Amino acid sequence: MVLEQPKATLVWREVPKPQPGDGQLLLRVQACAVCRTDLHIVDGELTQPKLPLILGHQIVGTIEAIGGNGHSPFAIRDRVGVPWLGWTDGECAYCRSGRENLCDRAKFTGYTIDGGYAEFAVADGRYCFHLPNEYDDIEVAPLLCAGLIGFRAYRKTGDAKRIGIYGFGNAAHLITQVAIHEQREIYAFTRPSDAASQDQARSLGAIWAGGSDQMPPEKLDAVIIFASVGSLVPTALRAVVKGGVVVCGGIHMSDIPAFPYLDLWNERIITSVANLTRRDGEEFLEIAAQIPVKTKIEIFRLEQANEALDKFRSGKLDGTAVLKVS
Ligand SMILES: [Zn+2]
Numbered sequence: 001m002v003l004e005q006p007k008a009t010l011v012w013r014e015v016p017k018p019q020p021g022d023g024q025l026l027l028r029v030q031a032c033a034v035c036r037t038d039l040h041i042v043d044g045e046l047t048q049p050k051l052p053l054i055l056g057h058q059i060v061g062t063i064e065a066i067g068g069n070g071h072s073p074f075a076i077r078d079r080v081g082v083p084w085l086g087w088t089d090g091e092c093a094y095c096r097s098g099r100e101n102l103c104d105r106a107k108f109t110g111y112t113i114d115g116g117y118a119e120f121a122v123a124d125g126r127y128c129f130h131l132p133n134e135y136d137d138i139e140v141a142p143l144l145c146a147g148l149i150g151f152r153a154y155r156k157t158g159d160a161k162r163i164g165i166y167g168f169g170n171a172a173h174l175i176t177q178v179a180i181h182e183q184r185e186i187y188a189f190t191r192p193s194d195a196a197s198q199d200q201a202r203s204l205g206a207i208w209a210g211g212s213d214q215m216p217p218e219k220l221d222a223v224i225i226f227a228s229v230g231s232l233v234p235t236a237l238r239a240v241v242k243g244g245v246v247v248c249g250g251i252h253m254s255d256i257p258a259f260p261y262l263d264l265w266n267e268r269i270i271t272s273v274a275n276l277t278r279r280d281g282e283e284f285l286e287i288a289a290q291i292p293v294k295t296k297i298e299i300f301r302l303e304q305a306n307e308a309l310d311k312f313r314s315g316k317l318d319g320t321a322v323l324k325v326s
């Protein structure tokens with residue numbers, strides 16, 4: 001399924017089978033989960049996609065061929081996961097200081113590299129993950145972005161005991177399970193009067209759930225904002241204790257309105273989370289399999305990708321959309 005230009009529907013196309021270069025894996029795609037970032041790309045809010053583009057950065061595939069001299073930690077027929085971070089230069093100041101997520105020349109799967117809304121994909125083997133056997137192809141796909149980048153956002157909350165989450169979608173579902181496993185308390189904020197999402201959050205173990213127009217019953221140590229709504233930043237600052245941290249977990253957010261300095265005063269912190277490192281992925285997949293973290297999934301066929309994106313955009317998905325390919 002090919003994006004020819006932003007703000008258009010994806011087009012079903014026969015394209016040549018990609019050839020793996022040195023160190024790359026040729027994958028037969030089994031499943032690919034749909035992420036909110038895919039919507040931001042289709043809707044033109046992320047403005048630098050390669051075009052035409054095959055979307056999809058939560059790919060589960062089996063290896064059909066290994067490019068180059070065949071030296072790889074993987075073998076033919078291994079099952080691997082391909083995340084958003086597709087390539088880094090390994091030599092810039094960020095890469096050399098363990099922050100490859102900030103690499104100046106990074107390339108991203110399903111954005112600046114073709115992704116997994118297709119029968120075949122190639123991926124640089126150095127950025128692929130072995131996947132835990134506890135999960136089947138469909139179940140594990142949503143862990144590869146919502147889980148992984150959500151986990152990075154969660155780790156930014158440090159040792160916070162009381163954690164608020166604004167925007168209770170896929171990432172929040174996954175991270176809530178990790179947080180509760182680690183004996184944190186989750187306070188879930190949904191769209192005002194979205195009682196169904198609040199019930200879901202409580203059933204996952206959130207200690208409190210309410211609308212984003214409400215204040216929590218107690219001040220929070222940290223907040224993660226997964227909703228792409230900038231006005232939630234000042235709201236969240238007012239909900240945290242002195243020294244509390246507000247983590248913006250999305251790749252795109254509407255503008256943040258002006259707010260009084262007093263709301264930031266007393267060493268409150270606002271930060272964002274960009275991309276992921278391979279270490280985030282390894283850590284998260286290990287802990288996810290132990291818990292084990294579960295996802296609610298709605299399955300679509302590859303050719304139904306537009307339908308999946310439309311349902312996502314209009315908030316009508318009942319779980320994470322996963323394209324079943326093979
Ligand atoms: Zn994503």
Ligand SMILES: [Zn+2]
Pocket residue numbers: 088089090091092093094095096100102103104105106
């Ligand atoms: Zn770099």
